[in-house]
Amino acid sequence: MIDLVAKSPAAGLLPVTVGASTLSEQPVTQIYSIAPFKGAHVSTALKKAVGLGLPNVGGSKSEDGVEILWAARGQYFLIGAKPPPLPAAITDQSDAWCTVALTGENTDHVMARLCPLDIASMEHGDVARSLVGHMSAIIVKRKGGVTLMVFRAFAKTLVHDLQTAMRSVTAQATLPD
């Protein structure tokens, strides 16, 4: 039998550091989409099973390496754990997303070139669906940066777009007056 080698979405592309900002790929882990059926309550059962209930719109919860993100209207992403059977549409999307972390003091400026949101006004743990370049993305504000999730097939474009913005921001910051 052939042993296939699993590759992470941004394998060979990251990490990259330009000036004060660093872009690195986050390890591939379990990602489950949970879309509760109309009127169904899943939060209590979920909390019992994985220790976390559903977050508010635009929010997230995390504990012991498990995280749950608001991902869209009526949709949540459970990361790092498998959900129990729930009255919800549950899909395993573990290999469908490319997750990267952008860190450094330039983060807000780099994001300002690519994203219509004001990242600086987001609080730690805030989640937003928006655009990065032309890609639909999940944006999570972190301490000292952001985590970005785009569809796996966009990994190379995401790295290219971010790297270009990182270079440009760094270059402008180091230009003589």
Next chain:
Amino acid sequence: MRINCPICGDRDRREFYYLGAADYLNRPAEGDLDGIHKYLHIRENPAGVTKDLWHHESGCSSWLVVERNATTHEIHSVTLASEVAK
């Protein structure tokens, strides 16, 4: 142009997709050929307040009914289409 999504808040126009008149929410009865013809082809084209369907495609994926003024570009209200179509 910015649209205040009831779920995500004030967002840039880039995140939204425009479908057309909010009349699309009022489907004619099955078999009503005249109704279907009007539903598909006959549209008011007011120079003033108009209601349109927008999709927050790069945001929360909600369908929205946006009431705006076609001459001044002012946006009067944004409602979830699911609330309007109830």
